[in-house]
Amino acid sequence: MGGKVTCTLGEVKNRADFIVYWGGNPAECHPRHFTKYTLMQKSPFLPRGRKDRTMVLVDIRETKSAKASNIFLQVRPGKDFELITLLRAMIKDQPISEAQVAETGLTIEQLQDFVSRMKAAKYGVFFFGMGLSMTRGKHMNSAALLTLAAEMNAFTKFVAMPMRGHGNVTGADVIMRWQTGYPFGISFNRGYPRYNPGEFSTVDVLVRGDTDCAFIIGADPGATMPQPAIDHLAKVPTIVLDPHVTHTSKLARVHITTAPAGISAPGTAYRMDEIPLPLRPALKSPYPSDEEVVRRIKEALLEKPDWMGERPQMLQNQI
């Protein structure tokens, strides 16, 4: 069934001697990842720093990150899932032939070498990026790598972590989990949280036209989502909170300019390994913070008549 085996970045800094980046380009997208956490740091366990660590990059093209790596494995586009599943078989000594490996674009020797290095590692870590999680297969590609990491623990210590982009998306994930039990893709329409990505995830909701009012904060779907989704945002009343007038603001009925987080709005943000950090704003903004605006909208809503009516306090059987 697999699972999720992960750690904080300090563990990587102190212990990881085998670091795999899969489908990501940290050199350009997370520029300090190498220096702060993975490659360059020395620790009592890895006194020679970079020399004590091996880095592998698995990607479909040779990005700038390949220069930093000891080993670059160029996987054929769309074959990550197959490659990871082959590795799952190989670590368990299943017979795998050259012919089976061919479609991944790699050789059996490359995979055997990779497997033996993984097993020889004292502390291995997979970091995976959008090249894995956003290509065909999506969450199953991530699940595959998480499962491989979990299974590697039969041989040595191994963990996996997504390379989250976009500032504080991790914070949203963490907070939704403690308040609702679920990380994203939630509906409260029955009065309690329900979860079903594909059903309640935003692109699907917008493309099917399942919402009649959209509140957008800290994101610009008008610039990033598929056109049918954007069309629906333009069709329904859309409300945007953002430090800039964005693409989405331009098709929205209401835009409110807010102070940018960490620049002029204080608060907390979670790092990709779910460690919270305080923000220390340097500027005073002429605009209110997101926090203040959302609170005031919420208060305005509370002043309106209750639309929900009598419902039981608790349900034993959810839908």
Place this chain on the structure above:
Amino acid sequence: MNKIKLTLKKNPTVVLETEVISPDYFLERTHEEICASVVYHGKREKRLDEFFDVDGERSDCIEIHGDLQRVRHVGRAMTRGEVTIHGDVGMHLGALMNGGVIEVHGNAGDWVGGEMKRGKIHIHGDAGQQVGAAYRGSIIGMTGGTILVDGNAGIEVGMRMRRGMIVIGGAARDFAGLQMKGGTIVLCGGAEIRTGAWMQRGTIISLKNLALMPTFAESGVYNPTFLNVYSRHLKTLGVQLPFAEVDGRYRRYSGDQGVPGKGEILIWEPAV
């Protein structure tokens, strides 16, 4: 036969959740009670008759007319009776079903027969994603019953299913039989990629050639007698499964080695 007829009279503007449209729920209820059944239009509680004309009462035989694409959870957890839909229908049709029959003259949305236990669902058109699949985080999908889809189906057909049968008349998309633990999937029109990925046990039969995962190993040709039995069973469902040696043979693959699993995929090779 006594029957309850529902006709959609007002199109929902957002999703309409109608788990009350179920033989078990309607069976002991009067016309007025059925009309007053609570449905959810988005977040708002509404009466069923705000959206449907209701004809009949106290029956476990339900006939529905209209475009129900936005109508979800029809026949949820039903244990008996019949639901017949003339038109398209939305997600979770017959999810957690434990008996009875659902027939759709049209297309169905995602999660048809999700985690169903017993009964039969027949979609004459296409079905969405996750036919007979497990919901997020569940270890087990469908555990029994039959799902027939005459048209095409989306990704993750029969994901984590343990028992039962799914027949896709057209083509399935990616990950058919993902993490399957048992049961049978018949793919009459083949499938896109990653069929049988991470399967532990169970059987996938494809009448069209498949691009298989590299972690499936060929283990011979096969004309097993049990396919004869399958074939006869499928015939009663209106599905033709070839099994005579003169017509061709099945190539057998086992996997998924990544697990490692003992599932099998049988691919039909017609005689030249």
Place this chain on the structure above:
Amino acid sequence: MLRITGGTIYDPANGINGEVRDLYVEDGKFVSSFTGGRTIDATGLVIFPGGVDVHTHVAGGSINFARAMTPEDHRRTQAFIRSQTRRSGLGGMAPTTFATGYLYAGMGFTTVNEAAVPVLSARHTHEEMADIPIVDKSCLVLMANNEIMLDLLEAGEYERAKHIVAWHVWAAKAYGVKAVNPGGVAAWKWGKDANQLSEPVEGYKNTTPGSIVTSLAKIIDELGLPHPIHLHCNNLGAPGNITTTLETMKHLEGHRAHMAHLQYHAYGGDDWDTMKSESAQLAEYFNAHPNMTTDAGAVLFGDTVTITADGPWQHLLYKLTGRKWGNLDVENETGCGIVPYSYRPSNLVNAVQWATGLELLLLIDDPWRVFLSTDHPNGACFWRYPEIVQLLMCADFRKECMAGLPPEIMNRITLPEINREYTLYEIATIMSAGPARALGLQQKGNLGIGKDADMVIYHSDKDIARMFGHPRYVIKRGEIVIEEGDIRETPDGSEYLVKPSFDPGTDEFLRPLFEDRYCMSFENYPVEMERIERPDLQQCITTE
């Protein structure tokens, strides 16, 4: 102002055992009397001080990780629907924060102690605790595998280590110190475990799990933390671990200590096939050593999710069950493993665990030293405590349950020979007065004048599980929060903190080590006081 008249009162802290008395509440505290105000007629009803959970996991990185791993459980559990004044929530194995408050209060608990806070995720833990309504809270910071402290102990710098511990307690805004598997988590990070109390910890020459335990207990006593060392021993859950547990207890002589979830540390046998309960032997030692308190960590049959900072144990469970597994290693201190698990009566190991928890509760004589817990969610979910109360109060019911166990269990447990039945007074002790005293929370678990007016009013009922699962009223600081199962109010609870004194130079000493070992700025680590909602600073004490 609220007066409760005619109730039968069980208030062990004041030696009141089933006497009919009136209670008066003003400004959230008990007072001697007044006139006017609202009256609750409690004639024929039973009154306890509000429940106190000394050891639970309800907030922070690990339980939140468990929530992420169990969406299937969230779907099948009870759902709390939001109202104009109340947030929605889901119960189950790892309830959401809001539901955690509703469920605890719903069975009469008004104070909970979150038992494991990794140094780095203290800020996160406090944010979650702020979202647990109704109950008052405290939390314990994990120290026993802190590499900076271990290095100091290795170098013989005991005083400095003490300052480091005190600094961490305050930086984490914790109430005490939890020690998990001393030395073992550090080893686990290399895929190993520390099993022998006297063998040096991986990477050290002199420091052993035993020496860590003794030093930390001494440090905590000298700092005067109101709650002693809260110890999760090595070798959790392993057959034959009684030896480790007894040896650990010997290392604690002369110090106060709270032994967490003792059930998991009371096994004999050599392997899973021969595993048996050694609760009698353990209870005998424990009874003779009043320096210790413990909580049961009882197991109930059914589904749960196991989640502990004991990574090695969790990996073993994963291998045994083949189910989902999560693991989260936090730098320099802790790792936590998460595995969904079902305890089944037909499984011999589970049956032994079930019996062991009850045996400890029944064989430890002094109810002031053994407390009700399931190590939520490890042994069972906290909202199943009423079932344990029933098992403790009804020997016949226990016998009924034992009839369903595999016959070969009988020479592995002593439960069938125990006829003790808890009285209401004793239940009030293990559920409220005792844990409050062990935590050093003098205003809790006590219906005396001036104490916090937290109480629970039960119907007198022969069906014990129903009586304790469905109180008539639950009153938190004088406010009726639950009435006949309905959630009336959801006030915010306080958070208890302590500020042990440490050398002001500790910051300067720690900064370079911290920045070397950790991956965040030293200045960004300590949780600011203003981040704590309703802080309640407790005084340190003098111990002899």
Place this chain on the structure above:
Amino acid sequence: MDLKVIDHATCTFCGCVCDDIQLHADDERIHQAKKACVLGKAWFLNHTAERKYPDALIDGKEATVDEAIAAAAEHLYQADMPLVYGMSNTTCEAQRECVEMADHLGGLLDSHTSL
């Protein structure tokens, strides 16, 4: 002019959330972001305290924040299935308000993760 120096500032541009940045700022803008990477520098230096945009827009026309809050609340209140989406580039404090609002609205709640 003397610049104000902020130590241990936190950059929220990417998921690394580096918290060792030293910012040098006047009242208007950040002039230096020491230790920040090229992406972080751009992030810090491109935001200013200027009033570059109107406080709020309603149907494309400038409005006050009060008016916009009232309009937003009314749209959300009237909706049968409102959606709250995004929450990447904002603080946890704002995210908590968003989750509470979605809970109260009985709506959909989703983040960037679902993409």
